[in-house]
Amino acid sequence: MELPVGITTLHLSRKSVYLLVLAVALIGAGGYSHVQQKQAVGDAVAVQATVDNARVERLDAGRDIDYEPEIEYTYEYRGETYTSEQVFPGPTIRTYSDRSNAQSIVRSYEPGTTVRAYVRPSAPGDAFLIRERTPWPARAVATGGVLLCIVVLAGLGSKHPGQYELRPEHEVRSPPSRTWVERNNERIRRLSKRALLVCFVAFWLSMVGLFFGVLSLSNSSARPVEADLLGPVGLPLLAGAAFWVGMILSLCLYGLQSFSRYRRLRRRLSEPKPPSPFRHPSRLVTILGTESDELPEYGRRVRVTGWAFLIATGMTAVLVQILYTAS
Template identity: 40%
Template sequence: MQFSVGETPIEVNRGTVVMVLFGLALFTLGGYDYVQQSAAIDDAVSVEATIVESSIVQPEDSSEYEVRVAYRYYYQGTEYKSNKLFPSDISQLYESRSKAESVIASYEPDTTVTAYVDPAAPNEAFLERQTTQDPLIFMLIGAFAILWIALDAVGAQNPGQGTKLRPKSEYESTRYQTLFGIDRDTINSSKRSIVAALIALEVSIVAVVFLAFSADSPGTPSSPRAVELLDPIGLLLITALIAILLVIASLLLYSLWSFTEYRRLRERISEPRPPSPFKHPTRLVTILTTNDDLDDYGRRVKKTGFTFVLALFFIGALLNELVF
């Protein structure tokens, strides 16, 4: 279905509706869970609880770990059982087994601990009196999905398609012959470094996992242990960090080269030129989500936007590990 608001075209199809509903569901679920967490913590009263069982499980098809704790307690003379670690209804997952073990260490079976009970829901006690961040992540993903679909639906639906470029014989750009004083082709070769760094990163991570598991004694659960920088695992972790930094640097260099290449292509478009996708998010999102029928200009915009987003992803992942 197509319609216009003023002079702005808008296209809505079944996929648009499904994705908007999906985003709304995630945003609503996360928002509701976070609010109920805060309310439960504010109203909670402490009681004694006895741990019945505790374990660490790895959900199927997941690289993360979940801590499961079951306990019983009395509230106003009635016995209850609960398995909630946090007040959230969304399970908390840990990226490494060592982090999960550090959490479960306080909840050995038959030990007495303090649980917290919301009088409005006495059968849903929890052990950790703090909110989790997973609901906020749900809200962020939901909001991003809605924004992405809205930007894709608004504006021209065929940017980067059928763009008429003047032949190189008629117009050859003299701009950006070098970048930082380095030849353009040399900068463009940074994309080979991306592949090499990604391979080094993957090999390092696989080797760290192999050495970590092989170092554990058979039949005993793994436990956190100190890692020296000159140990094989320490050296592999340093290699992985260097590989990530190389990936980020190479992606940023290639993004810069690709953006200047986009500018050179844009100069070959006859007047009046279409609006720049990098100044109009609706056009950029539509190009990024288009798989077919893009011309040379559209494909260059897509490669530039994609590599820049990929660089931001690796930067965010690195900061998350270093800061949090």
């Protein structure tokens, strides 16, 4: 599929079209929700409300389990009586993966108590309790923006990047000196793959230990679980974080040795050599989205190297997000 954009044309595959639709949907939904929340927070006036019911609703979505604070309350505005269950402003519902986070909100709204609610004069029936925006709109727009960049880069890139045959190795003059990574390439490859496997298995074992640690504390006490660093919850958490970092470092080490092999293969390309995919994101994105069996040795090496660094970057972003949320 070809999509004209200004003075250029995007060449989109079927996968790219699906990603484009998803990106536009996320950006549109996130933008709409952001506008709704902004208007609700900015125009709302405070009223007195009576809590009728408050509980935590469990939401099962396949393998994922989320928890939603459900609070039903009654309030009056300009002589009319209304009932609402909305906790946060805007059309989206805020859920939590941790039940204790949802319970901490519900505890503040005991049935029969009088609390403060917020009402928009233009929509008096849609009151809410907590005057703050949810993070979902920003996350949706950010995710949609990333997907849109990927689609655009893939559409602008060469149709068949990485499809280059290599000259025989004996026809290529070797550099006068090799780097430490090149001299120990095979050793680094074995070490990084073994370290990645060990850290991967150990990480999930620590998650199993964390599960049983939380379960034992939950059964022995009705109080909220406290993560003591040296307790049955804290130790598996620390171990899991350490092994997660170990996987990131292993991927980076593997990426370095793979990039070294890519440079050796690049010397075997015929002149004039094509642009390096690692300096042209559109070419790299296209190669990353191509099946491995459709690429020759040079393209496969670019693909493996790119995915190693991309996964390491994604895992680092997840770790930073968790640390930021925890702080």
